[in-house]
Amino acid sequence: MYSISNEVFNECNEPREDAKILNDEYSCCSVYRQIISDFIKKEITMNFYEMTSPEYETDRASDRANNVNLKMLSFPCIECSVCGQISCGSRFMKWPVPKKNLRAFQKRWPIPSEDWFRLRDDYLDEVNLPKETLILPGDIIGVDSAKISSPKLSDIIFPSVAVFLFGERAASVLQNAGFTGAELLKIPVSFSGKKYVDIEPPVLYQLRVTGKANNVGSPDSNIVVCDVCHRSISSHVTRVYEVDESRWDGSDIFNIDENENMVFVTERVREALLTAQLNNVVFKELPLPVLPIVLEILDEQKARLQP
Ligand SMILES: [Zn+2]
Numbered sequence: 001m002y003s004i005s006n007e008v009f010n011e012c013n014e015p016r017e018d019a020k021i022l023n024d025e026y027s028c029c030s031v032y033r034q035i036i037s038d039f040i041k042k043e044i045t046m047n048f049y050e051m052t053s054p055e056y057e058t059d060r061a062s063d064r065a066n067n068v069n070l071k072m073l074s075f076p077c078i079e080c081s082v083c084g085q086i087s088c089g090s091r092f093m094k095w096p097v098p099k100k101n102l103r104a105f106q107k108r109w110p111i112p113s114e115d116w117f118r119l120r121d122d123y124l125d126e127v128n129l130p131k132e133t134l135i136l137p138g139d140i141i142g143v144d145s146a147k148i149s150s151p152k153l154s155d156i157i158f159p160s161v162a163v164f165l166f167g168e169r170a171a172s173v174l175q176n177a178g179f180t181g182a183e184l185l186k187i188p189v190s191f192s193g194k195k196y197v198d199i200e201p202p203v204l205y206q207l208r209v210t211g212k213a214n215n216v217g218s219p220d221s222n223i224v225v226c227d228v229c230h231r232s233i234s235s236h237v238t239r240v241y242e243v244d245e246s247r248w249d250g251s252d253i254f255n256i257d258e259n260e261n262m263v264f265v266t267e268r269v270r271e272a273l274l275t276a277q278l279n280n281v282v283f284k285e286l287p288l289p290v291l292p293i294v295l296e297i298l299d300e301q302k303a304r305l306q307p
Contacts, residue, residue, distance in 0.1 A: 047267045048243045049283035051253075053158040065280045068159040068204070069192070071144040073097055075120070077110035078137040080229035086110045087229035088138035090162045090260055092208055094185070095141045096127040110137070113229060136230050143206050145188040149195075153202055154280035156273075162260045164207040171205045173276045179269055181211025181251025209263055211251025216242040218257050241286050 056062040077088030088110065098105070104119050111119075120135050143163070157165040166174065171184050184205035191201055214220060222232035241256055243264070248254065252266045270283045 046243070046245060048286045049265050049267070049270045050241070050286065051156075051164075051263045051265050051269070051273075051281060051283055053280065054282045065154050066157050066159050067149060068153065068157050068165060069147040070159050070163060071146070072160075072163075073102075073105055073141045073144055075123075075135060075137055075139045075141065076105065076107065076116060078113050078116045078229045079110040080226060080231065081113045082228040083226040083231060085226070085229070085231055087136075087226065087231035089136050089232075091136060091139045092162065092260055093135075093139050093141060094208065095129060097142055097144060098123050098126050100126050134230075143185075143187045145190065146204055147190055147192045148201060149192050151191075151196060151199060151202055153204075155278035156281040157204075158280075164263055166205045166207055168203045169276065170273070170278050171203075173272050173278070174269075177268070177272045179252040179272075181249070181253035182207050182209045184208075207253075207263070209253055209255050209260065211249055211254030212258075213248035213251075213254045213256050213264070214244050215257050216244045218244075220247070222258055243286060 053062075053066070056065065074090075077086055079086055101119060101122055104111075104115070116137065123129075124131060124133060124135075140162070146159075146165075153167055155167050155170040157167070159165060165187075166184060174182070174184065185208055187204055187206050189201040189204050191197070224230055224232045241262075241264070243256065252269050254264050255262065256264055264286070265283070273281065274283070
């Protein structure tokens with residue numbers, strides 16, 4: 001409950017009993033807006049940001065800034081014999097890389113469901129994972145290795161969808177500050193070509209995000225629409241991200257609505273990375289969520305309320 005003093009109330013020429021905050025776009029008089037924005041500052045303490053690559057002027061500039069060639073191993077996408085659709089995700093797992101059936105993993109996708117389930121069972125068998133491990137089409141088993149053509153790399157690198165690489169300096173900023181919600185996995189790096197045979201390749205880490213949050217109004221988890229291929233639909237595709245703080249696990253680094261393609265961070269992470277002046281990364285501020293405010297209207301103020 002939030003009450004407005006008579007002094008302020010009398011200055012407002014369009015007071016209303018039901019108020020909603022939508023950033024600064026509150027449609028009322030300026031006095032009222034001031035009250036609302038003070039309220040936002042008092043009630044919402046967290047600012048969240050998407051951590052992403054800068055806008056590049058050309059494709060070449062993008063390639064130059066992210067010039068790492070990754071070898072990744074993923075479960076194939078599936079062409080489902082039950083729902084008839086193609087199911088394919090991009091979850092990042094940390095499972096052992098198999099030695100057998102590598103060709104099957106690399107075959108052109110999607111593959112028929114019978115082949116997919118056979119591949120999955122063989123894989124679980126080979127690497128000794130529990131039989132009930134949930135493996136979904138498109139799951140990335142891991143980054144196998146990275147090839148680079150030059151020792152000069154950006155601090156943070158975005159070589160492919162859902163892959164975020166940190167160089168030595170960027171990684172140490174994260175590690176020293178003890179951030180939660182992600183781990184850094186060292187990946188084997190080698191030079192392509194013979195030009196740099198005499199020098200050690202730089203160290204690269206893959207950011208694996210474990211922190212979770214939900215968007216305002218989205219379901220707790222994606223809705224599975226097919227029990228066979230586990231194809232799911234989510235509400236995040238075209239919407240604006242607004243973190244529902246009551247369903248955020250408090251991590252400094254997190255995904256929203258299980259979407260691994262985007263990484264979100266707290267102000268603390270943003271500040272640490274900006275202070276270190278790391279290149280090839282930008283932070284986009286997320287809008288504040290809409291909050292209903294209940295106003296307490298004094299009796300003498302009621303007469304002035306608009307119908
Ligand atoms: Zn299906």
